[in-house]
Amino acid sequence: MNPPTDFSAQVAEQAVHWLLEMQQGPLDPRRQQAWQHWLEAHSEHRRAWEHIQRVNARLRGLSSPLAHAALNAPRSAGRRQALKLLLLLGAGSALTWGVREHNPLPSLLADYRTPVGARRRFALPSGGQLQLNTASAADVRADGPQPRIRLLEGEILLTAARAIEVQTAHGLLTARGARLNVRQFADRTQVALFEGQVELAAGEGAPVPLPVARQLSFSHTSVGAAQPLDANSGAWADGMLVAAHMRLGDFLDELGRYRRGQLHCDSKAADLLISGTYPLDDSERILDLLEISLPVKVRRFTRYWVSVEAKA
Helix, strand or coil, rough: CCCCCCHHHHHHHHHHHHEEEECCCCCCCCHHHHHHHHHHHHHHHHHHHHHHHHHHHHHHHCCCCCHHHHCCCCHHHHHHHHHHHHHHCCCCCHHHHHHHHCCCHHHCCCCEEECCCEEEEEEECCCCCEEECCCCEEEEEEECCCCCEEEEEEEEEEECCEEEEEEEEEEEEEEEEEEEEEEEECCCCCEEEEEEEEEECCCCCCCCEEEECCCECCCCCECCCCCCCCCCCHHHHHHHEEEEEEEEHHHHHHHCCCCCEEEEEEECCCEEEEEEECCCEEEHHHHHHHHHHCEEEEEEEEEHHHHEEECC
């Protein structure tokens, strides 16, 4: 988790003020002395200053509107507000959670996160286990009446003996003694239940129970019908990509999640069907196997630009 900080909103405002002054150019001797006096006046000031230095350094890796405002907003008021908000992200888990509820941030600031191509496993503070798939991020709140995971992006596999909530951009899942896979798309969330009990609350409708060994998708406004688990449900947790008569275009979309760069599928090859079990840790080997099992040619323009095309 992000390390907690211990300073007030007022001190955060002061730290932002000094940072903005310094970014305008070197301080004159009088202002330099004033800053030094403020820094040494209280340990709370030093904690805030050290934290804002870390936040400011990390901004360069963010692409959110909030980070853009903190770095580039032409008016100092906009930059001040954005920097103050980011600085306060470490002021306690409740505040961090509340800020992210209304201003979702990218995975860099999440409690748990994975880069492209990685899969990681974490023990939850409330018990149970959380696995993150490639390019995924989640926040965990364990200090409320009921533990809650907020899926910021990507996909998780949750194993929990006790009751726990999973919040996505499209609704709230309440799990009890459950093992479930949750994947968040831009317009919907997909949940697959392997064991236990899960209820889904989305939109204004009554909570919907999800049967065991079923999966469904839901959005802000609708809940799809429960379907049997597909062959690839949760297979990523074992490092596998499973295809059962899957369109090649869909297969490459899935494989592309685990690779940096572009993995393109030619429209003439997209409807070819593929079946098999493939190890996710060797995507280059998977591409080589495609040329053996299907009438396709893999063209590697660069390491990060690969195209799969139908053979002439």
